[in-house]
Amino acid sequence: MEDNTTEPHLDIPRHIKYWQRCLRSFLPTEYTSTDSSRMTLGFFILSALDLLGAGADTEAFPPQQRAEIRNWILKCQHPHGGFCGSPNHRYPDEFYVDGKGEGGKEQMDPANLPATFFALLSLSFVGGLEGFRRKQCLAWLKSLQRPDGSFGELVTNEGNIKGGYDMRHCYVLAAVRWILRDDVEMGEDDINVEALVGHIRSGQTYDGGISESSSHEAHAGYTYCAIASLSFLNRLPTSASSPLDPTAGSGLLPGLTNLPATIHWLVSRQVGYKEEDDEEEELPLKDQRDALAGNYNDPPSDPGLLPQDEEFVGFNGRCNKNVDTCYAFWVTASLNMLGEDKAHLVNAPAIRRFLFEQTQHRIGGFGKYPGNPPDIYHSYLGLAALAVMKEPGIKPLDSALCVSKQQREKISQLRDAASVPKHTYWKDGYCYSIGEDNPSFEEKMASTEAPPIFLTEAMEIISKGATGFPLMMTFGGYKEHRNSHSLVYPRINGPADGTVAIKVYETLLAKPFSGNDIGSTKWDNHRILKDSNQVSYSLDWNEPTIPIEICAQNSSQSDIMYIPSDHARNPVYFPDTVKRIEHKHGQCIWLKAGMNTPIISMTKRKIWKMEWTS
Amino acid sequence: MAPKAPKAPKAQPKAPDPPEEYPTISAKLQAEYLASRPYQVLKDTKGLSNLSASEKAAYANYRFLETGVWKTWGAAQQKEFLKTVETQKIPTPLPLPRDLGRDNKGREIASYTPEGFAQFRKKERQLSGLRRESARFRERREKARRKQKGRGIEDSEGEIEDERNRRKFIGVLQGKKMGIYEGDPRWDDVVPIPQDDGEGALAAIAYSDEYAEAMGYLRAVMAAKEHSPRVLDLTEHIISMNAAHYTVWLYRASTLFALEYPIDKELSWVNEVALENQKNYQIWHHRQLLIDTLYPTISSDPTAIHALETSERDFMTQMFDQDAKNYHVWSYRQYLVRKLNLFNTTELQSIEVLLRSDVRNNSAWSHRFFVVFSDPAYCTPGSAATAHDPRIPADIADREIGFAKAATFEAPQNQSPWNYIRGVLRKAGRELASLEAFAEEFVKLPSESGEGEDVRSSHALDFLADVWAEKDETAKADTALRLLGDKYDRIRRNYWEWRRGLLDAGVEGKMKGLSVEDVS
Numbered sequence A: 001m002e003d004n005t006t007e008p009h010l011d012i013p014r015h016i017k018y019w020q021r022c023l024r025s026f027l028p029t030e031y032t033s034t035d036s037s038r039m040t041l042g043f044f045i046l047s048a049l050d051l052l053g054a055g056a057d058t059e060a061f062p063p064q065q066r067a068e069i070r071n072w073i074l075k076c077q078h079p080h081g082g083f084c085g086s087p088n089h090r091y092p093d094e095f096y097v098d099g100k101g102e103g104g105k106e107q108m109d110p111a112n113l114p115a116t117f118f119a120l121l122s123l124s125f126v127g128g129l130e131g132f133r134r135k136q137c138l139a140w141l142k143s144l145q146r147p148d149g150s151f152g153e154l155v156t157n158e159g160n161i162k163g164g165y166d167m168r169h170c171y172v173l174a175a176v177r178w179i180l181r182d183d184v185e186m187g188e189d190d191i192n193v194e195a196l197v198g199h200i201r202s203g204q205t206y207d208g209g210i211s212e213s214s215s216h217e218a219h220a221g222y223t224y225c226a227i228a229s230l231s232f233l234n235r236l237p238t239s240a241s242s243p244l245d246p247t248a249g250s251g252l253l254p255g256l257t258n259l260p261a262t263i264h265w266l267v268s269r270q271v272g273y274k275e276e277d278d279e280e281e282e283l284p285l286k287d288q289r290d291a292l293a294g295n296y297n298d299p300p301s302d303p304g305l306l307p308q309d310e311e312f313v314g315f316n317g318r319c320n321k322n323v324d325t326c327y328a329f330w331v332t333a334s335l336n337m338l339g340e341d342k343a344h345l346v347n348a349p350a351i352r353r354f355l356f357e358q359t360q361h362r363i364g365g366f367g368k369y370p371g372n373p374p375d376i377y378h379s380y381l382g383l384a385a386l387a388v389m390k391e392p393g394i395k396p397l398d399s400a401l402c403v404s405k406q407q408r409e410k411i412s413q414l415r416d417a418a419s420v421p422k423h424t425y426w427k428d429g430y431c432y433s434i435g436e437d438n439p440s441f442e443e444k445m446a447s448t449e450a451p452p453i454f455l456t457e458a459m460e461i462i463s464k465g466a467t468g469f470p471l472m473m474t475f476g477g478y479k480e481h482r483n484s485h486s487l488v489y490p491r492i493n494g495p496a497d498g499t500v501a502i503k504v505y506e507t508l509l510a511k512p513f514s515g516n517d518i519g520s521t522k523w524d525n526h527r528i529l530k531d532s533n534q535v536s537y538s539l540d541w542n543e544p545t546i547p548i549e550i551c552a553q554n555s556s557q558s559d560i561m562y563i564p565s566d567h568a569r570n571p572v573y574f575p576d577t578v579k580r581i582e583h584k585h586g587q588c589i590w591l592k593a594g595m596n597t598p599i600i601s602m603t604k605r606k607i608w609k610m611e612w613t614s
Numbered sequence B: 001m002a003p004k005a006p007k008a009p010k011a012q013p014k015a016p017d018p019p020e021e022y023p024t025i026s027a028k029l030q031a032e033y034l035a036s037r038p039y040q041v042l043k044d045t046k047g048l049s050n051l052s053a054s055e056k057a058a059y060a061n062y063r064f065l066e067t068g069v070w071k072t073w074g075a076a077q078q079k080e081f082l083k084t085v086e087t088q089k090i091p092t093p094l095p096l097p098r099d100l101g102r103d104n105k106g107r108e109i110a111s112y113t114p115e116g117f118a119q120f121r122k123k124e125r126q127l128s129g130l131r132r133e134s135a136r137f138r139e140r141r142e143k144a145r146r147k148q149k150g151r152g153i154e155d156s157e158g159e160i161e162d163e164r165n166r167r168k169f170i171g172v173l174q175g176k177k178m179g180i181y182e183g184d185p186r187w188d189d190v191v192p193i194p195q196d197d198g199e200g201a202l203a204a205i206a207y208s209d210e211y212a213e214a215m216g217y218l219r220a221v222m223a224a225k226e227h228s229p230r231v232l233d234l235t236e237h238i239i240s241m242n243a244a245h246y247t248v249w250l251y252r253a254s255t256l257f258a259l260e261y262p263i264d265k266e267l268s269w270v271n272e273v274a275l276e277n278q279k280n281y282q283i284w285h286h287r288q289l290l291i292d293t294l295y296p297t298i299s300s301d302p303t304a305i306h307a308l309e310t311s312e313r314d315f316m317t318q319m320f321d322q323d324a325k326n327y328h329v330w331s332y333r334q335y336l337v338r339k340l341n342l343f344n345t346t347e348l349q350s351i352e353v354l355l356r357s358d359v360r361n362n363s364a365w366s367h368r369f370f371v372v373f374s375d376p377a378y379c380t381p382g383s384a385a386t387a388h389d390p391r392i393p394a395d396i397a398d399r400e401i402g403f404a405k406a407a408t409f410e411a412p413q414n415q416s417p418w419n420y421i422r423g424v425l426r427k428a429g430r431e432l433a434s435l436e437a438f439a440e441e442f443v444k445l446p447s448e449s450g451e452g453e454d455v456r457s458s459h460a461l462d463f464l465a466d467v468w469a470e471k472d473e474t475a476k477a478d479t480a481l482r483l484l485g486d487k488y489d490r491i492r493r494n495y496w497e498w499r500r501g502l503l504d505a506g507v508e509g510k511m512k513g514l515s516v517e518d519v520s
């Protein structure tokens, strides 16, 4: 109070540095065990930078980097809705067709609910929800609900819902649903909200907390998940002045069965502790009582709350457990959702002391326990806890979504924008998307070129005997191997007998992949070269450039350019390539074919076989 | 710096003596290059005008040789020319040494010693020989496989072993160990599907080569829906590096079931993994899946069920020895209690053992609450933990209160039994006030003059504040809350003050009354 310079504070530049390091450099090999939740870590990185004012919407991020991150996230999207946690869970597109699942779908390594939540949030930082398969995602969400109202984290090809009975799934489900459609009734297509609320209620425990699922031990993380779910579903009793549940009389189930008990349980999570591990030795009764009650041998003269230097106060996640950085967030954010005033029921100066002096690391970030090195998870939640407590220098936080309030607002706008119908138009051989509400919508639509002809039309041309020239088709065969990019062009010839033969061309765009001489028989370019030679055709090795730069030049704010990952769904001209192909083969007909159309999957299968088994 | 020029040239310089030693192969090649051009060197050192006539003639002939001009001459002239070259002893000029490039460690090969270079060449030759042989092996097997249409090709163990060693040797020679799967001929039929990370990757991890390789193979077998014994090894390998992989466990389970692999064998493997990965979560679902599959096969055999109950309990005891509050183990235990109907005294006793060693183990308290108040023998099915269950027998409620009371005497400042007592009272539909006298054992409020204050448990004080609010003894309740904030639970001063405010507003009692939910 007296001396502001000794007052602990957040060293913003140092934390920004920590997060930028996480963004730019490889995480150490020890993070391998988190490979399946890279999307979660990615979100923490983007959101932490946003909270610190160095986010993707600032100059700290060049547009190119934003676009690349966006592509990467979209690359983790599954064709049938939802995202996976790491590219290690995502197969090339051709694996998702011709399956035994519903409607010929093949789930492969199925999409994952938490990954979907974090992917959506991350997308909101780097350019919005364009390219996100909203409809498929909503249908997929519904398929994750069990009869008891709970949610699994994935659903297998056979339609089995997998994953624990876990309050975290309820949370991410409720959040994703909010992001996609707010709490708008959707009738049949919606999840069973009442069953979900019932399931959350059954997770409440005899001591006022909330557990993983029915009848387990109360836990601050799950308590947070339950309360945040209820807040997205508008089922929270919040106002202090009217302790009566606001949903009473509305016929809806109230979310929490015992609000005072929950508050009591939450504030009980703040505990004093000694630095050394004295769990084993039983303290004499009086001392023990004092220590646990936050009383100290030599109490400060001010009946304030700061403990003595050798004593610390932190948050635990369960009764009689150790303190840990992340619980500062789970607890304060939970209280905050129960009413702005409730967050003040905890001892804020003690939280700051704990975070700044005990778990903050000198290289930036926060560790789990006092003295631990920082990790991404605890660094984010430490920051978020401070944001809940309105720490200066951090953007105000939305407790339920765990992003800045500003970002939540942005997400609401994105959702509203997504409901505006979109149209495509063609210009200079490129495909653009534009919303009906765009001021230049009429103008752009009026000036559109004719799109490349559709496959069906092309087939008709072939069947009518127009066989004098080859047909070319690009499809989303933008493949990236470790060191190479390649485009795959199947070439369709219409011989005189009316049958259709497909020939495949592949061109490597960057330097050819070079694996070990022996091991990589299937992936090295020799074989690919060989195939190309078989049809005596191959393109320049160093060109064409990936058209992303061209996109960046062409795109204005109102036009969202299809960049390569969108190319997976929308055919795009690659002008240089087109020129070269036409130079070699004369006039071509260009086909437009969506990613999962039968002709494309057939072709991909064929390439697959040619490359790998010939 | 050009190396030593050949000795004072006479009319017919000889090829120089082979040099004694060169520091690097490039120096040696350079010297050989120059040695093959004695007249060029002579001209460069002395200058053309200082050369003798015969030297000049020899130089000119050397130039013809070097440029190849002589090849355009007539046959007779060529013959004449070559004869002169011979008599003048002009050596054939060697081509300029080519760039030797770098080795796999990035070192300039030119900087090798001549001896090192010879070894290097030898190794390269050896390597390409081995690679050729290895490629032949692959082709042979591939052909056999195609003939057999993918099913069971007969391999000679010896041949496979040879190939495995060959690859190991290749790894050694190339200075880069071959991957586990790449080096194993048994995996040759699998085409790994590498990760497509690309630009803009978030949270990119410096994967080890081992992980990246194994993952590529896992992806490939999953795509091929292969369920074979080697898949068990592969999934085990992945799990050892990334136990949180959310689909590898499912894939392993489906493989186990497809192979009709013995469940007890898998359970003991899972035991080991669980003991090594305390924090892992997926493993417990895997275990549930195993039990779900095993159970129907033994459900009619009480001895087998009992044996399973015992072995599972033993295993959990082992887990609890490391961490008696492991949330996942407790989750699993509840699952097991329901599955095997373990609402029995053995279960209660085993919890008591844990509580005797640590009376603060809230997980054990929580589990006890579950076992006692979910017992289908006397509980209302589906009654929530927070709800009054009229079917709870009075003696059960008494027993539980007695049990918790004893624990509070043992450690008054332990919140677990205090919470437990509240839970039991709510379940049994009893008032907090029914335990007022008990709580007062720990609390003496000060008299008007401020004397005689003795508080041995902040939780008792908290409990009494609620009791008194319930009984409308507002002044006493206020004192209790004030003492908590000022003295016995200073951390939560804001909270206790807020509670006092509610008390003033007359909300406190009402709030409690209204919020305790009655679920029909």
Ligand SMILES: [Zn+2]
Residues within 6 Å of the ligand: A324, A325, A326, A327, A368, A378
């Ligand atoms: Zn933590």
